[in-house]
Amino acid sequence: MSSSATFRIWRGDAKGGEFRDYQAEISEGMVVLDAVHQIQARQANDLAVRWNCKAGKCGSCSAEINGFPRLMCMTRLTDLPLSEVVTIQPLHTFPLLKDLVTDVSWNFRVKKTVKRFTPRPADAADGSWRMAQADVERIQEFRKCIECFLCQDVCHVLRNHRLMDQFAGPRNFVNVANLEMHPLDTQNRLPDLKDRHGIGYCNITKCCTRVCPEEIKITDNAIIPLKERVVDEHYDPVTMVLGKIFSGFRGKATTAAKR
Amino acid sequence: MAEYDEHQHDVLVIGAGGAGLRAAVEAAAAGVSVGIVCKSLLGKAHTVMAEGGVAAAIGNVDERDNWQVHFADTMRGGAYVNNWRMAELHAKEAPARVKELEAWGAVFDRTPDGRILQRNFGGHRYPRLAHVGDRTGLEMIRTLQDRVIYDKVDVFMEFTVVDLLRDGDRVVGALGYDRERGAFHLFKCKALVLATGGIGRVYKVTSNSWESTADGIGLAYRAGAELIDMEFVQFHPTGMVWPPSVAGILVTEGVRGEGGVLRNKLGKRFMFDDIPPLYRNQTADNEEEGWRYTQGDKNARRPPELLTRDHVARCIVREIREGRGSPHGGVFLDIAWIKERIPNAAEHIKRKLPSMYHQFKKLADLDITKEPMEVGPTTHYAMGGVRVDADTQMSTVRGLFAAGESAAGLHGANRLGGNSLSDLLVFGQRAGEHAAKFAKQNPAGRIDPQQVEDITRRALAPFEHASGGTGESPYAVQRELQESMQELVGIVRTEDEMHQALEKIRKLKERAQRVEVDGNRMYNPGWHTAIDLRNLLVTAEAICRCALERKESRGAHFRVDYPERDERFGKVNMVTRPGRDGSAEVRMEPIREMPAELRQIIEAMK
Numbered sequence: 116m117s118s119s120a121t122f123r124i125w126r127g128d129a130k131g132g133e134f135r136d137y138q139a140e141i142s143e144g145m146v147v148l149d150a151v152h153q154i155q156a157r158q159a160n161d162l163a164v165r166w167n168c169k170a171g172k173c174g175s176c177s178a179e180i181n182g183f184p185r186l187m188c189m190t191r192l193t194d195l196p197l198s199e200v201v202t203i204q205p206l207h208t209f210p211l212l213k214d215l216v217t218d219v220s221w222n223f224r225v226k227k228t229v230k231r232f233t234p235r236p237a238d239a240a241d242g243s244w245r246m247a248q249a250d251v252e253r254i255q256e257f258r259k260c261i262e263c264f265l266c267q268d269v270c271h272v273l274r275n276h277r278l279m280d281q282f283a284g285p286r287n288f289v290n291v292a293n294l295e296m297h298p299l300d301t302q303n304r305l306p307d308l309k310d311r312h313g314i315g316y317c318n319i320t321k322c323c324t325r326v327c328p329e330e331i332k333i334t335d336n337a338i339i340p341l342k343e344r345v346v347d348e349h350y351d352p353v354t355m356v357l358g359k360i361f362s363g364f365r366g367k368a369t370t371a372a373k374r
Numbered sequence: 375m376a377e378y379d380e381h382q383h384d385v386l387v388i389g390a391g392g393a394g395l396r397a398a399v400e401a402a403a404a405g406v407s408v409g410i411v412c413k414s415l416l417g418k419a420h421t422v423m424a425e426g427g428v429a430a431a432i433g434n435v436d437e438r439d440n441w442q443v444h445f446a447d448t449m450r451g452g453a454y455v456n457n458w459r460m461a462e463l464h465a466k467e468a469p470a471r472v473k474e475l476e477a478w479g480a481v482f483d484r485t486p487d488g489r490i491l492q493r494n495f496g497g498h499r500y501p502r503l504a505h506v507g508d509r510t511g512l513e514m515i516r517t518l519q520d521r522v523i524y525d526k527v528d529v530f531m532e533f534t535v536v537d538l539l540r541d542g543d544r545v546v547g548a549l550g551y552d553r554e555r556g557a558f559h560l561f562k563c564k565a566l567v568l569a570t571g572g573i574g575r576v577y578k579v580t581s582n583s584w585e586s587t588a589d590g591i592g593l594a595y596r597a598g599a600e601l602i603d604m605e606f607v608q609f610h611p612t613g614m615v616w617p618p619s620v621a622g623i624l625v626t627e628g629v630r631g632e633g634g635v636l637r638n639k640l641g642k643r644f645m646f647d648d649i650p651p652l653y654r655n656q657t658a659d660n661e662e663e664g665w666r667y668t669q670g671d672k673n674a675r676r677p678p679e680l681l682t683r684d685h686v687a688r689c690i691v692r693e694i695r696e697g698r699g700s701p702h703g704g705v706f707l708d709i710a711w712i713k714e715r716i717p718n719a720a721e722h723i724k725r726k727l728p729s730m731y732h733q734f735k736k737l738a739d740l741d742i743t744k745e746p747m748e749v750g751p752t753t754h755y756a757m758g759g760v761r762v763d764a765d766t767q768m769s770t771v772r773g774l775f776a777a778g779e780s781a782a783g784l785h786g787a788n789r790l791g792g793n794s795l796s797d798l799l800v801f802g803q804r805a806g807e808h809a810a811k812f813a814k815q816n817p818a819g820r821i822d823p824q825q826v827e828d829i830t831r832r833a834l835a836p837f838e839h840a841s842g843g844t845g846e847s848p849y850a851v852q853r854e855l856q857e858s859m860q861e862l863v864g865i866v867r868t869e870d871e872m873h874q875a876l877e878k879i880r881k882l883k884e885r886a887q888r889v890e891v892d893g894n895r896m897y898n899p900g901w902h903t904a905i906d907l908r909n910l911l912v913t914a915e916a917i918c919r920c921a922l923e924r925k926e927s928r929g930a931h932f933r934v935d936y937p938e939r940d941e942r943f944g945k946v947n948m949v950t951r952p953g954r955d956g957s958a959e960v961r962m963e964p965i966r967e968m969p970a971e972l973r974q975i976i977e978a979m980k
Contacts, residue, residue: 128896144617144738156849160900161893165415167583170623170733172512173418189736212554213897220531223416223523231524232479243473245488251481255506258481258513262417297479 120197122150124162125204128213136200141192147203148176148187151215163214171328174263178215179204184265184326206268219264225283228311229291234299250298257293257337259329262286266323266333272316283312285323285333292337295344305348314342376830378549378558383409383528384813385806386548386563388535388590391419392511393778393798393805394569395518396471400806401567402525406813409528409561411550413585416531417519420571420583421798424511425626425729426495427503428799429792430468434485435492436672439500441465445972446979448793450652451497451682452757452786453929454944454976455603458968459764460784464793464800471799472504480517482506494631494668496680497790499656499979501670508626508727514795533559535589536905537829538566538597538774539821545597545774546819549829553902556895558830562821564813567767567805568594568760568776569798573607575852575906576914577753578860581613581624590780591916592909594760595958599769601950602782603758604913605920605931608789609865611686613752615704620737622752625707625730627791629747630679632726633668634709635661636690637746638698644705645678648689652980653681665715684788684930687751691865694750704750710743719743751865755794757785757930758920761949767805773812773819777805787929836904839890848889848904855882855907859914867921867933876918883911912958919960920948 120141123134137158139150148166155162166176169188176187181195181202195201209217238244266285272278283291291308294300308314321334331337385401387394390412398410412419431444444465449456476482476490482504483491492501506513522529535550539560547562570590574582595601612625630636638644649657657678658664664677679686690705700706709727713719720743724731727742734740734747759782760769767775778798785793839845855878862875886907891900926940927933946962953959968976 142618145619146737149619155899156847156853160847160849160891160903161898163897163899167414167418167585168420168423169583170423170620171736172509172729173414173422173583175414175418191737216897218554219415223531226520227523232520234477234479237477241473242477243489244476246481246484247488248484248486248491251484255481258506258516259509261422261512262415294479297481299476300479 120150120192121200122154123200123202124151124154124215126162126214127211129211134202141197145192146188147180147190147192147201150192151187151203163212163216165216172261174261177206177263177265177268179207179268184268186263186265186328189328206264208268208274209264221279222262222264222267222284222286225287226290228307229287229294230302230304230307232294232297232300233302235301244299246298254293254296256331257289259331260286260289261329263328265326265328269322269326271320271322278313278316281313282316285338287312288314288317288341289331289333289337292341295341305345308341309345309349314338314345317342376558376827378560378826378830380560380562381409381528382562383407384563385409385565385567385809386411386561387567387569388548388593389419389569389571389778389780390416390529391421391569391571391778391798392514392518392795393802394567395515395522396799396802397567397569397777397806397809398522398527399518399525400803401810402527404807404810406810408526409530409563410522411530411533411535411548411561413534414532416523416529417515419515420586421511421515421795423581423583423624424514424795425508425624426628426631427493427505427510427792428468428472428514428795429495429498429502429790430472430504430796431465431502432469432472432490432492432504434489435670436500439502442975443499443979444468444502446976447498448784448790449786449976451788451790453788453939454786455928455947455965456786457764457783458972460801462972463764463804464784464796467800468796471796471803475514475517475799478517478521480513482513493628494676494680495791496627496630496686497682498792503792505628507725508628508729510795530559534902534905535593536833538593539825540597541819541822544772544819547821549826551833551895553897556898556901560821560826562818564816564818565773565775565809567809568774568780569778569802569805570780572779573756573913574753576856576859576910576917577864578856579613579622580753581610581622582753587906588909588913589906590776591759591913594769594771594774594776595912595916595950595952597771597774598952599771599774600761601758601916602761602947603786603920604916604950605924605948606757606787606929607753607917608683608755608757608930609687609751610754611683611690611751612707612749614738615700615748615750616702616738623733623737624752624754625747625749626727627683629707629709629727629730631668632709632723633665633712633715634679634707635677635711636679636686637706637708638693639700639706640698644693644698645681645686645689649678649681650685657681682788683791684932687865688932690751700748702748704748706746707749708746710745755779755789757787757789758782765804766808767801768808768812773816775805775809777801787931833905836889836891836901839888840892841890845890846885846888848891848900848907851882851885851889851907852903852910855879855910855914859917863914863918863921865932867931868935869922872918872922876915879911879915879918886911916950916958919958920950923948923960923962
């Protein structure tokens with residue numbers, strides 16, 4: 116490994132900016148965030164970067180490294196061709212605040228539009244529930260999400276088509292899947308998924324799954340099952356006819372789908 | 375006059391980790407208006423890093439467990455200088471606080487009959503930690519976050535509070551800035567809850583994130599509140615040591631709970647060499663029994679790797695200092711060895727410790743199912759902090775509350791693993807409840823414009839000093855403080871070194887007055903670092919002065935010049951407050967007499 120490398124970092128804000136080159140000393144085991152910190156401490160005190168745990172657990176330091184959406188704290192320099200310049204730029208999908216920091220507040224606002232967790236009455240007199248490990252494991256996968264928003268960044272519906280007002284994005288679908296498949300939950304979020312959250316826009320290119328640092332199978336395990344439920348509920352001719360005859364039927368169908 | 379935006383709430387919570395979120399939920403439920411200010415985005419606070427689990431005597435795995443045993447374990451772990459009332463409330467209320475998380479959507483791992491599963495952890499007599507693999511903190515913070523967003527709580531993300539505002543003997547607001555624009559904000563409130571977390575950034579090697587700059591301690595201290603137990607800093611025995619860029623990152627105690635063992639370079643399980651008398655009755659004296667304990671044998675005693683953190687950390691330091699350490703200055707933590715005992719060990723490890731597997735694979739290129747890890751002590755937790763009333767969590771200043779790691783008392787001289795997550799639930803709830811009550815009972819106070827002016831002027835001083843890069847760098851001051859504290863006031867302490875540290879801190883305080891920053895106020899980390907320095911420095915000074923006064927070794931506080939426990943110090947706490955000359959003043963204060971029924975519980979379980 117060479118003893119130094121060049122990092123081309125985006126500097127600027129909403130009004131404009133440019134890439135600037137910095138040299139950083141390289142030591143064994145370094146990750147991209149270490150290089151950014153070193154540049155910040157020695158050459159550019161005001162270089163803005165969002166980070167927290169530095170261990171891939173909080174999902175703060177998302178950026179595009181050599182054009183690929185990644186966590187800076189989990190990208191080792193040994194995995195990059197250091198003979199070439201390493202380019203680091205902010206997430207493309209969200210409005211730029213400064214340097215490597217973007218305004219990701221839209222994600223938090225969309226989350227609020229998802230109907231909240233609503234448990235069934237407790238199973239035991241002491242107010243607790245009984246759930247099998249096998250049943251909780253399915254949603255524990257979704258609950259691993261660290262909200263780094265890399266999946267939102269890479270999704271073309273948001274990145275290229277900018278459908279923020281019609282489409283909730285993979286992160287929010289993972290959250291909805293977590294709630295819909297929660298063994299205790301009694302809510303029905305399928306009409307919202309179809310209309311308000313625009314799940315139909317997803318054409319399962321699986322880009323989100325590819326960038327997920329928690330290796331959640333977003334498309335296969337969250338989005339596709341949700342799409343199937345939406346189809347079952349809204350386009351199944353038998354359900355539609357029966358639903359018109361018995362107004363209470365739809366609720367029961369949803370409960371059955373949850374199992 | 376400085377410009378600022380104004381906000382008004384009945385209760386203002388500073389910090390959105392577990393304690394702050396839990397306090398906000400409770401205050402909102404009481405019907406008062408609530409604001410919550412956090413340095414990062416919602417859900418990123420340090421609670422997210424908690425791995426092993428949350429301690430609560432639910433008794434799902436071992437029905438012999440109850441609040442009395444949890445109370446006795448906590449007091450023993452804290453070497454009996456804990457606030458016994460907090461330890462009592464904590465042990466009694468933790469089960470209800472954990473169960474209610476499930477009603478809010480949390481999904482803990484399950485027992486075969488579908489209840490919350492509990493695991494073994496250091497210092498806990500029975501399997502007591504409710505958990506989700508090794509990402510319990512993420513589960514808790516997400517559950518609380520996803521509740522708070524539906525409540526009537528105003529969330530101020532990426533805001534930092536610079537100082538509190540007082541009206542006579544009472545706190546009535548806070549002055550802060552937003553990172554995005556660097557603009558000032560005045561938060562008026564009737565009651566204020568500090569839930570600012572830890573102090574890890576006082577030291578060089580720490581498991582804490584950049585946020586843990588002891589803000590709550592600095593804010594409370596400058597507002598005139600007393601601190602307590604500042605000498606007790608927990609060094610977690612197992613942090614990563616290699617590669618250098620990840621040094622300090624936590625390796626969960628859960629590894630040892632699942633059967634992981636500590637070895638020196640000779641391959642010896644050195645923890646069997648030194649088992650403290652107080653724990654001899656409940657510690658296995660052979661490898662076979664220790665293994666059976668980790669596999670759930672209720673008749674087996676726990677392996678010595680699961681002794682309290684202070685003791686394990688000191689044993690590791692001993693091995694390293696005496697030349698029996700691993701190649702990169704740690705010792706070996708081996709979970710891969712369990713393949714000799716169970717089939718499909720690799721799969722088992724990945725299922726029980728997924729984020730540890732992931733962390734080592736990604737950051738150290740090491741497969742923990744095949745090879746031992748290298749680990750060493752890392753600064754992890756402050757037992758000390760803002761002095762609070764056990765029942766209400768109010769500090770010695772009216773209207774100012776504190777909860778979680780920024781408050782003190784529950785853990786005494788050493789915290790048991792798992793007790794921090796239960797701490798933040800139990801006392802976050804109490805702080806929220808009593809802050810709301812205080813807000814209902816008291817009218818709004820008066821904001822003094824002079825205080826606002828002074829705070830903003832001080833905050834902007836680093837820009838005034840700007841000389842184009844020839845002056846003092848905030849990063850340099852921070853780094854030197856961290857290095858001094860690491861070297862001079864770490865796991866092993868002596869009078870002479872601590873005096874050196876105090877002298878160093880005095881000089882750094884002067885230099886901190888002169889730090890300069892480049893650029894403008896927009897999202898400027900140099901400026902933020904400059905502002906955080908004040909909190910780090912006052913905390914470092916308090917740690918030093920209290921550690922000098924405690925002329926004994928107890929819990930996490932170990933002095934080579936006074937290596938034994940001294941019972942005279944077993945009945946006192948160190949209390950810190952601002953002295954007249956601007957330096958921290960420390961006094962010894964007797965611990966209140968424990969009621970007979972609590973004393974009997976401790977005696978019965980010795």
